Structures are given as structure tokens and as C-alpha cells.
Amino acid sequence: MKGKAPRANPYWGFIKDPLYGYIRLTDTERRLIDTEPVQRLRRIRQLTGAEYVYPAANHTRFEHSLGTMYLAGILAENLPVSLSKDDVEQLKIAALLHDVGHGPFSHVFDQFLIRYHKKTHEDMTPWIIGNSRIKEILQDDGFNPADMAKLSVAKLRDNQRPYFDQVISSTVDVDKMDFLPRDSYHTGAGYGQADVFRLIYTMGVYDGNLAVDLTALPTLETFLLARLESFKTIYFHRASRAVQIMLVKALEEAKDEIGVTEFKSCEDYIRLDDYTAWSILKKHDNLGIVRDIETRHLLKCAFEKTFYTRDETVTSLFTNEAVRHQIEMEISHRANLDPNKVVIDVPSLPSVPYSHSIGTEPMDVPIFDESRTGEKIPKKLTEVSRVIDVLRVFMNIIRVYTDEANRDRVEKSSREVLENLPAETKMSY
Amino acid sequence: MKGKAPRANPYWGFIKDPLYGYIRLTDTERRLIDTEPVQRLRRIRQLTGAEYVYPAANHTRFEHSLGTMYLAGILAENLPVSLSKDDVEQLKIAALLHDVGHGPFSHVFDQFLIRYHKKTHEDMTPWIIGNSRIKEILQDDGFNPADMAKLSVAKLRDNQRPYFDQVISSTVDVDKMDFLPRDSYHTGAGYGQADVFRLIYTMGVYDGNLAVDLTALPTLETFLLARLESFKTIYFHRASRAVQIMLVKALEEAKDEIGVTEFKSCEDYIRLDDYTAWSILKKHDNLGIVRDIETRHLLKCAFEKTFYTRDETVTSLFTNEAVRHQIEMEISHRANLDPNKVVIDVPSLPSVPYSHSIGTEPMDVPIFDESRTGEKIPKKLTEVSRVIDVLRVFMNIIRVYTDEANRDRVEKSSREVLENLPAETKMSY
Amino acid sequence: MKGKAPRANPYWGFIKDPLYGYIRLTDTERRLIDTEPVQRLRRIRQLTGAEYVYPAANHTRFEHSLGTMYLAGILAENLPVSLSKDDVEQLKIAALLHDVGHGPFSHVFDQFLIRYHKKTHEDMTPWIIGNSRIKEILQDDGFNPADMAKLSVAKLRDNQRPYFDQVISSTVDVDKMDFLPRDSYHTGAGYGQADVFRLIYTMGVYDGNLAVDLTALPTLETFLLARLESFKTIYFHRASRAVQIMLVKALEEAKDEIGVTEFKSCEDYIRLDDYTAWSILKKHDNLGIVRDIETRHLLKCAFEKTFYTRDETVTSLFTNEAVRHQIEMEISHRANLDPNKVVIDVPSLPSVPYSHSIGTEPMDVPIFDESRTGEKIPKKLTEVSRVIDVLRVFMNIIRVYTDEANRDRVEKSSREVLENLPAETKMSY
């Protein structure tokens, strides 16, 4: 939607967003948005599988990228440091482009990038920026494409301004501040609500790092809990994960047709989106997985357990594919089933959206207490907030999936194999 | 999402909807929802093209169908007539199934159904109900599939209860009461807001017909204006229509590959959805239309005019394809362009969503005034509401589209050809 | 709530508003807000009587004044004319102060100001600005108090910039753009929704006047209908009006105790607010009116009729108190009742909120059509919008109120007296 801007105004027009109302675009932004790699994000949904729990969860990475850009602009304009118009625009553009590297089905595809290319979607983003029309536009308008590529994945490493990367990726970055409320809006789940604008307006820079004013601590706590609850109820919901696991299998099966193992050019990669990938899977549906999804015959979770221990065997379950595979063998053997009928699922898999944000990542937002004289005194977050202290280490869920017919058998054998592992140590952490 | 219901309760569980919160499902409804024809609606978007104006408009016919079913239940339970549980369930199921006949890209596909099959999507709905697993489930659970197929497209024609059909399709049916607020929610457009529940709670049955209590007149006016404004700003927005026109062309071009001209079985038809159709079009993109859409090079509206006249030549423009084609020829000739570079667009095309609800359809909601003694006195809507009177006949927009490069030339020649047609008669209507 | 702003920033902090999120305050604004005349607005509710229809309608003129100031700032910053920071601040302050002249129960009190002082609340506003701490603050911070007093009631009359007054008071001013959505929010009524920010972002200045871009016409139509529907369902709702009529009676009865007839100083006037006035009325409740309101024994509407005629007798009913009084006499006489048991109510009374915005006021928003070359072509609103044309002259409702016991009798005699008046002329207007 194009509104008209006064001639002197560098803005091109507005886009309407259900969360923020009108988002203003500069001409540079508009031209970047109209490139193929960004437009392609219209056909990559934000949440793969969640629509089987929340039917309205059909929003895309395109919409999210616009929202992230918007928040980057608001944050940059409100940070109490002096940023030039150009600085602000850099942060906005990096936010806009941060997701262009995603493959079809978003995080589900990461597993393949890792397996066959030793890459994640965050490696693909700079590659696409550097090998597409995006590069030309950036150059034409006076931006350094190499720097922008780095900043878009928070790897600019500017020692003078480490907060530049942190705006794009950190515990309370513009990415999360957009997707949590947006996922809540479109799912209707009601989690993920937090006063993002209070966070933004109270953010400061302390020692070069993005930091939050102590007065906004309740907001920060609410935000971090919202992330946790969204993880449990949306991203790692049993049925969402069932669909994702099935898609991983289907992609593996049709990997040659998809071309996942061999794409060479940027064009090859960006040709893949949810639409094309789905059609290919549907055409080569030897295992009937697509058919099962399309008639909603999903895998069932036969067993689930949460661990709070650092026991070595348990930890290896979460980090080591081989160990998981062996346990799958053991469970299926006891249940007298074909091994590929049993799947162990844990949040640390690359295909788990936001897995990287759970547990292992310290919630390390710097906090400062601004005195009445304007002095900023740093605080440790875990010292000022007992809530956040407990959110830091929170869950290592392990689940065993199988098909409906074998649910009881797999439940029983999973219990035998996994129940005796130590679940908790003392309350010492 | 499955909640647990008490044993004695016939409900199977809940689904979360962003508009209504929790939607309860009976077991019958759940099994119908899990059939392929209903699940397929997850891959048919509610609004084709509107996402190019409102990036968040990615909702699907699946979500809308659930919402329509929900409203049908609320309305049926609140109508002041005695309906059995079975009656209520019939209305809910019909509402759930009312859209299963849609092809890919929803209304855009109607043009092909008409051209090659002399059918609309409303003819396809009963066909799919009668030739799929839906039929079996209905039979198993004691419903008459033939009657349900008719009711789902509001053609039950029950003389005793004409309001049955009207719940599904009339000026204020559950379909429109769902999609107007839902389109507003997901686009963020802010139109389409109306107090739908006030309408529902004040609806009655007068003389066998669905009728609205006079006390809800402001609500009804707001609802009907919301429909009009949504038409202007969402459904018939210039850029939305540009995408739709381009898709019509691309489909026509690839009609053999799509198989649109010859599908025989129900399976063939329901295999087609937005995902598969898009992939086929992309593969056979001889005209580069898909490429243009994917890089947002859309057709431009070079000329637009609104007519309020019944002049014969003008009317024929809206109703007669041959006349439009001839005008296209004349405009392109004067502009010295290939004829297929010029497209005339009017709201009465089958590919225009909601065209059927505009203008030609009288806004004929029966109104009654309930006296303090409980007597119902019928009123004519246009007598009690001057607002609605004016909404009845409102607009015959004609637009001329072309590509960006030829915009000025086409504007000029369109002006020559179309400007002199009589635009208005007196204020007599 | 005080957030911290960077030292270089002239802003003092933020206030949280449920409609707009964070509202930034400059130091001048903050000091003006903390004066007694502005703080007093916390104890004057925005909608007197509406809480008896919508229990949540408890918002105040204080909240509305902050919101109006906020919108004035957004509008001023987005108008495509060059305004200095000082210009913007003037418009914001005028908006903040526009309601300080209101008496207790807002518009209900206007009747007394007119009767005993030949003034409306809009005359009181400049008086209070000029005779309170507000004047000092304005002077201290470099504003001209006399000009600000005029601008706050849209009487600056700046020939170079007539739009300055129009921002404060015109068909789509910041006052209405705030109260319509705000009343909708707090009542929950669901009317009054309109995309106010689209209006603001598309407003321009044409020939010195505030004007709306043709592309925003649907938004403007929705806004104007929202105003009309809010009038019908909130401001002029039967039960709201019953309370207002009762309060008018109670105030008249206790006018000496209230001091309405004689207050001399500004201090006297601003001592009056809803709290003090209510307490005085309660103490001197000879007629038992307060008791009736507190136990919700409200007057009942025994008769209602809408006129669309210019017949002289009818018109006099709406404009002439003496004529109404005579009709009250006649109805009560026929019903064999004490004359003060019958009250005729019409929307043109000074105590009717927003009466001035109905009917008589032409909806005369200038519209311009901006060509692709940037040229602005003026349009007449009624020519481009048939919807607005019909909204212009819309209703002359006449109602007859009495107490519950006499409802039937008064209905009958009202019918005899009023039914035979000509209700409509032809459709000529």
C-alpha cells in the first residue's frame, strides 16, 4: 500500500502491519523488499507445524522481517547514543535481511544444511546477500554489502559498538521482540505478550553493550517468561513437533528430488520455498508421509520426560545423535518394531525452532540502575531477579514418538529404557 | 490442540482461534475436519493477492471454515426458535463444509470452472461432499449426505424453515460474519469491524426468514458499511487485483499442465491447491508472469472510473466479456500496443471475490420491531435506514491495467475511449 | 510513570495509554498537566450517563486530553508543511487544554452555563487558561498565553494557517479522532473504530485548510459513520439520556447549593467536579433524583419518533425550548399528569454531548486528489462519496420521557400529540 509522502521526505510510503499499524519505508528499503530473496519469504511460513495446533498460525517470514526492521528503527532512534541516519538505516536493513537465508519449512531445513553442507541458515544469509540483486541495491545506495551481510547475522564485530550486533541478535533483540508478540497474535495463543515498547524505550548502552534499565525489570521478566511459555505451548508443542519430525523424514527421503544435497548457486537455493518443496515431496511421497500430514494422521508422542540433571548419559541424549539413535534401536527392539518407527525428539536438534535460545544460552542481559544524578550502575540480572535465575536452566524434555497403532507398546518400552535415568539432582541449580 | 472433556460430554476438545478463543468440537466435527477435502483448505488462502497490499494477510479457508462453523453454532443456539441438537449440528457442519469446493487461489479459479466446466466453486462443494470420505462420516453419524451437501451451499430449500439456508448464505450470514472481522484481523486493515455478536444475539425468525431486531439497526449499518469498505480497501484494492489478473493469465497459459480443462475425478480436483498450482505455474512460466509476481513487478492501474448510470453501453461493459474485449482492443490500438497488454477490470468478473455481494444483490435483510408486548412488526430496511438505502447501489468501478512501461500511453488512450461515457444519471438512485 | 530520557532529549518521560502505548511528554507539557485545572479533569468523566448502559465507561476528560495532545503531535509532525518544533508544541498544548473549561458532568452542565451565564464550556476554557497557573507556565516557557487560549478553542483565526484551528476543531479534528476510539475502547461498544492513523498520515493542507487525500476516502467514510453510530448507541442512548435528564433536573433543583448561578472566580469554578457536585446533589436531594439514580430507577422513554422533514412546527420542536415546553404541557395534560413528569428530549439541547456535531454541521472535509506528478486537485466530498452525502442530514429524533409508572399513559398521549406531525418529506434531502 502506497501512501503519499511529501517531496522533501525521503520516505517512499507505508505498509500496514497488524501489530504496529503503519510501517514507513524508505526508498532503499522498498527496493530491497521487492527483490526475489526477500519476496520469497512470503512463501516460507514463520512456524512450520504450529498450524496443526493453531489453525490461524499462517504468518510468514516476510511479515516478520518487516516487523523486525520496524523495531530496529524504533530501537535505534531511541537509544541514548548518537546514531546518524545512516547508522539507523544500517540496523533497519540488517534486520530486514536477517532471515533471507532460511530454507523451506524454516528450521526444519536446517538439519539438511548441517548434514549435507555443514551450514545453518545463518550461513546462508550473507551468501544470498552477496550473490543477489540485494548486493547491487546496497552498493547503489552507499552501503557496504560485506558489512551489511555480516551485520544481518550479528557478526559485524564492531569493537566500538558491540551493541550493533546485539540489536540483531541477543537475549532481547529485535528479532525476538517481533516474533514473540507476532506468533501470539496469529496463533491466538495468548502467550508471548510483553510490553516490547517499554523494553525498547528503557534500553541503554552500557560499556558498549545493549543494556536494560532496572526500572524495566518486570517487563524483562515477563518477556523472558513469555519466551519460555511460547516454547512450551507453540514451538515445541507435541503436535507441532510431530509434523516437523515427519517433514524431516519426508525431506530426507526426497533429498535428491529436492536437490538439497547439491545446490550450487544462489538461484537454486532461493527457488526452494514451502510451496515448491511441498509439491516435490507430494510428488515423491513413497513413504506416504505427505498423505499422512494432509489427512492429519500425525505421529503420536508415546512418552515424555523432563530432566534436570547433569548425569552424563542423560546429557549425551541431548547432544549426541548416535546415542539417541542407539536408544531408538533399543526401544524399538523391546517393542518388537522396525527401528524407524521410533523417533526420539529433544529440543537441542537443529530442526527445533529456537532451540538455540533455550537452556544453554545464558540469559545475560546487562542491567543498569540509573541514579537520580544520571550515573549508571551495572547489576547482574540473576542478582536482581530470582525469576530469571530460575528461567536460565529450565528444561531438557525428551520425547518418544511413534505412530498411533504402536503408541502403547512404545510407551511401555520407553518407560523401561528411559524411566530409570536420573531425573533430578538436588535443588542446587 | 486437544483439551479434555468430561466423559458425559459429547465434545471432543477445543481448537484455539484468535478471534473467538476456544472453539469446541464434537467428535463428528473433528472427524470431518480431518478429512482430506477440509484439510486441503489449509493450503488455499482466503485472500489471493491481498498479501501484496497487507503482508500479514496469509490466513486460509481452513481457519475461516472453522470460524464459520463456530458462528453457525452460536447463532443456532441463540435463535428464538426451538432447534434440536441435531438441527444445530447440521447448521454447524454445513458451515464447516461451505468452502470445500474452492479451487486454488479461491475466486481466481472460478473463472476457469466457468469457462471450461460451466460451474462455480459452489457447484463443486456438493460434488466433493458426495464423493469423498465426508459422505461416509456423515452417513455413519446419522446425517443425510445429500441434504447436507445442499445445505452447505444454501440450497436445501426447506419451505418450513427457509432460514436454514439463510444462516449459510444471505446478507448477514455466518460466512460474512466470520470473514469480515477475520480479514480485518489478519490484514490489520481496520475495516470489517462490526459487533457481530450483537447481530447474532438480536437475530430472530420472522415468517420463517432470518430477521434482525430493529434495536440492532446501528450494528447492521456498521456491518454493511464494513463490507463495502473492505471491498474497496482489501478485496478490490488495485494491487490485489493486479496480482489476481496476472494469475488468471498465468493459469490460462498453463491450463493444460494444471489440468484445469479436464479433471474428471474428485481426487484430481482436490489435489490442486495453492501450493501445487503455484509450483506448476512456476515451472511453466513462459510469459514470466510468476517471475514478475515473485519480484513484485505488478500490472499497474492506468485508468479508473466509477459509474452510477444505467446507460446501456456502460452496463454492457460490466456484464459482457465481448464488449470489454472490444474496448481493450480499441485502447491498445490507440496506444499502439499489443492487445494483450491491456486488461479491463470490473467487479462483476467471476474472479472478483465477493463480486456477487455487491450492487446487484439487494440488501434485503428483514427487520422487525418487537413491541413491549412481544409482538413483532416487520419493517422495510430501506425505510428505517437511509444509510443502507445508499449502500444498496454503490459502485461500478472500471479500471484499465497495463504494465508499468506503458502506463502513460494507456492512461491517455483509456481517457479517450472511456471518459465520454455517461458517468451519472440524476440522483434518482 | 517516569521513564528516563537521555540528557540531550527535551522529553521528560512517558505516560502509558491503553490506546497509543507510550506518550512522550516534554517538560512544559508535564508541568501543565500537573496544574490544578488539568488534574481536575481526572474527576470529570468523559461520558456522563453512558456508564448506565456500558458499565466500563468510566474514562475521564483527563485521559482524553492526554490522548488528544498525543494525536495533535502526530498530526503536526506528519503534515506536509514545514512546522517548527514550537508550532508543533503549540498545537499539542492547545489540544491538551481544549477541555479544561468543562463543568461537572461535562455537557450536562452546559445547560446551566448557558442559562445563567450565557456561556458554554468553550467560553470557560480561555478564561481558565488566563486565570490560573497555566498562564504562568506558558509565559515562562515562551508561549503567548492569549494566543494559546484562543487556539485551545480553535479561535486563533490565523489567516495564513487556518488549519491550525482545524487541527483542534473541525469535522476530523484530533478531539474526535481521540474520543471516538477511546469511547469505543472503554465502553466495549465496538462502534467508533476507524483507522485514525491512516487519516492522519494522509492528511494534507490544501489552500491553507486541513484536507484529506482521496485515497483515504473509505477511511473517512468509516470514521464519519462511526461517529454517527456512536451517537446512536452511546451518546444519545435512551438510558444514557435518562440519566442526563435526571441530572439536569437535580442540578436545577440544587443550583444555589452548587453555586452555579453565581460563581465569580476561576477557583470557584474549578472546585466543581463530578465528585463535589455529586456529593452536593446527594445532600440536597429533595426530589429524590440522586436516590433514584443510585438505585437505578431511571426515567423511561415512552415514545420516540424520527423526523426527516423541514416542516416548521417540527423544526421548532428541535430549536425552541418554549415550543417543547408547550408540548410537554399538552402531553401531560392529556395523560392527566403533573407537567414536570413529562420531558421532551431532542439532540439539539446544549446538554447533549456532541449535539453540535450532528445534522446541522455540514460534513465539509476538503478532499484532494494527488496526481502522479504531485499536483493536488480539490474534490467536493459529497460528490465523491454517496455514503457521506446521506450522513449529512441524518436524524432529528424526538423522545418523550416519563417515570416507569406512567409510561403507558404518556406513550398514548404522546402518540396523539406527536404522531400526526409530518415525519418525512420526499426523498429530496
Place this chain on the structure above:
Amino acid sequence: MKGKAPRANPYWGFIKDPLYGYIRLTDTERRLIDTEPVQRLRRIRQLTGAEYVYPAANHTRFEHSLGTMYLAGILAENLPVSLSKDDVEQLKIAALLHDVGHGPFSHVFDQFLIRYHKKTHEDMTPWIIGNSRIKEILQDDGFNPADMAKLSVAKLRDNQRPYFDQVISSTVDVDKMDFLPRDSYHTGAGYGQADVFRLIYTMGVYDGNLAVDLTALPTLETFLLARLESFKTIYFHRASRAVQIMLVKALEEAKDEIGVTEFKSCEDYIRLDDYTAWSILKKHDNLGIVRDIETRHLLKCAFEKTFYTRDETVTSLFTNEAVRHQIEMEISHRANLDPNKVVIDVPSLPSVPYSHSIGTEPMDVPIFDESRTGEKIPKKLTEVSRVIDVLRVFMNIIRVYTDEANRDRVEKSSREVLENLPAETKMSY
């Protein structure tokens, strides 16, 4: 607002609520609502003082009482136990009446009830029910007024159905489920959001007690955190508390004029509301407190500290008025100030809204895990949720207030007196 209900329907009509949409009323409910004690709640605001932080926080106990009644109905109808229509109505009525005992300024007044009458507002509620028109209506319609009076304050003590009391008052009762989202709505604060309906739909009865299904654990965690964050940012906000402390002083000063020390009859008590109390305070404002509030000269928090210790001296600060008084003396002495210039504020005061729900109260919601066979297995909340475990003991804030002029001096002497108290023991709780 009266909608019309079918004759056979026992419902009288609807009331519109901004949170729930339409609330249906039975005729009994309607008549109870129209009594003086319930209507009086229109003039008692839900949150005293919070409007000085959130200007839109003007909602009343009336609105909240309607909402609480509504949720009681929804919960009662969805609990998987068989409740008669009469049971449901009892719970709804108790919820409607639960707040009628509140004095002016809600919780602020509790301090006086305790000091002069050894009562809290919860003791007043049954007294008012038993001594007003409410009693007659209950009797007329077949309810036992004595039982209803008990149930309204959750003291029915029905051994067969302990959950009856728990619906009205427990960790997740209908009171909190209404006020948390409602306070969030009207303040705009954005805390207090939780999926209340998911809680309601998943509640069960376990062993006679209200219990929550394990599947709703994330919802429960979000709800409990929302309560905590609302406490910090709304109810115990520094400026809210400043106003409350000032009101306590003003009430104490004018206690004879208010009549707080001696009211004998129910009529005397319910004559007091925010309006009358404010007017009396204003008239007898010897200390200038009302004047200070009306010009927003609020007390300032000079010092704040949070304790996590069970040290005896510290604990006595929170529980013993004499100890606090002594510390106030010491601080003022060191600061060379009049003792009544220093006020120590802690959350355990009777005038602190919701103090009772903090800390001391165990968060003891019973949790059950329903197996696929329908068996319910009880769980301890603190075992299944580490988040809730930490929320249980959360904060003992101590603050020292004084006026602006003495802020620095009081800060310094508070630091001397309070800084050396032990703030934390080990992490053992």
C-alpha cells in the same frame, strides 16, 4: 442495555463488557445489580492511586463485580461435576456480591475498619448482604441469604464441596481471573495477560478441591507471574502507593467528619463511597493533603530495599506497626525532621491491595495429570514447576517515603538505619 430474550428463556438481557462481550443476566441477577449496595460500587474505583501512574485506570468495583459473576458462571458450567442450575446461580450471585463490603478507596479504607472496628471489608460484605434489600431479593427468589452471605466471602465451608468456596477465593479464583486482565486492559499496562479461559476450561475437581489439569501448566505459570508483575508495576507502584499513603493520612485526619469511627447502620456505611469521601476530605483538608494530590505533589520514595531474609528484626518490620513506627522515629530524628514527615511502607499493610496474596500465601493450586484412560493423578505444583517454586517467596520490599524537599536527607538517614540489616540469607529458600 437490554436486549430481548425469547419468552421461554429465563434471561433478562445483556450487558456489554469490554473484556467478555455480552454478559447475560437472569432476572434475579438484574434485580440484585439494581440494589443500592451493588450500584454503589460504581463509585468505588478498583484501583486507588494507580490512576496517577496509568491515567486510564478509572474502572470500578461495579464493572469488576459483573465480570467476576460472568467468569463464575462460565467456570461453574464447565467444571466436570454435575451442578444444578441453582448451584450455578449461587456461585454467580456470590461472585457478584463479593465486593459489596468495600469502603471508599477500596483497600485504603481497610486500615480504618481494622483500627476502629477490628474488621476488614470481607467482614462487611455478609453484614451488608444481611441488612439490605439484597436479603429480600435472595429470599424472594429462593436463595438462603445466610448461606449466600457466607459463600460471597468464601466461608461457606461445605465439606462435600470445598471447591465452592475456592471458586470465589483461592489462588486462581474468579476474582483474580477477572481483575488481572481487567486491570491490564484499563491501565494499558500490558501485564496481567493470561489465557484465563484455558485455565477455566481445564479446571477440574480433585478430591473435592478445585484443581488444574497438568496440560495447562504453562497457562498457570503465566497467570501467577502476571499477578506478581502486576503487583510490582501497578498495585505497589511507587506513585500509586504515595497516593494511598497520603489518603490514609487524610482519612485519619478527617476521621470524625467521615464518621469512620462510629457508623452504626448499614445505611451509614454504604453512604460512603469515593465521591462522598473525597468531598469530605476536600472540605476538611487541614493538612493540605487533598490539595497536594489534586496538584500532583506526591510523596516521594527516598529509599527502597528488598529483603529475602527471615532475620527477626527484619520480619518484625513487615508485621509490627510499633516496630515500623520506631524506625520512622529513628530515621526522622537522624534527618532532623518532624516524625510524621517519614513513612515506612511495606506490602503487608492492610491498605495494600492484594497484600494478602503475596508471599505468605502459599501458591498451592492442586494439579492433576489425566491419563489417557481418564484417571487423575495428583501432582504437587512446586514439583512440576520450577517457575512457580520461585514465585512462592518473592518479595519483602521496604520503602521510606517523604516529601520532595526532604528526599535527600531521608535517603541518607534511611540508608544508615536500614542498610545494615541482613538482606539475604543463603539461597536456601
